[in-house]
Amino acid sequence: MTHPTDADCVFCKIVAGKLPCFKLVEDDMTIAFMDINPVNPGHALAVAKGHWPTVDAIPADVLADVARTAQRVAKAVVKALAPAGVNLVQANGPAAGQSVPHLHIHIMPRRAGDNVSLNWTPVPGDMKEIEAVAARLKAAL
Numbered sequence: 001m002t003h004p005t006d007a008d009c010v011f012c013k014i015v016a017g018k019l020p021c022f023k024l025v026e027d028d029m030t031i032a033f034m035d036i037n038p039v040n041p042g043h044a045l046a047v048a049k050g051h052w053p054t055v056d057a058i059p060a061d062v063l064a065d066v067a068r069t070a071q072r073v074a075k076a077v078v079k080a081l082a083p084a085g086v087n088l089v090q091a092n093g094p095a096a097g098q099s100v101p102h103l104h105i106h107i108m109p110r111r112a113g114d115n116v117s118l119n120w121t122p123v124p125g126d127m128k129e130i131e132a133v134a135a136r137l138k139a140a141l
Contacts, residue, residue, distance in 0.1 A: 003050030011102040029065040042109040046070035053101040083109035
């Protein structure tokens with residue numbers, strides 16, 4: 001099966017076998033491998049084989065495939081490493097922390113006190129503003 005690619009993309013190079021990785025699992029649409037900049041031991045990535053940079057660009061069925069692969073790896077992380085928790089993180093754009101513009105989901109084992117900063121303190125929002133933004137989103141659906 002052929003997938004869209006970007007010759008300059010590090011993940012496309014991994015998919016093509018041009019760069020090495022510690023591969024965990026692979027199927028027709030996805031590949032999962034260890035993150036070489038891990039937040040904790042066991043940090044892995046589930047990656048679409050095709051080059052779609054963000055969640056709004058990827059076909060829904062391929063996104064579902066990536067989610068299935070992420071779940072499979074997350075189950076292995078839980079079984080093999082018994083972390084205190086697991087984050088699945090999918091970022092879109094530099095402001096969201098996306099460093100490789102190729103759709104991927106981080107599978108991140110968590111330990112109490114590991115100082116990984118993904119969490120925020122819930123603060124009640126302005127209900128009128130929330131309602132106005134909801135209306136804008138509904139209109140865009």
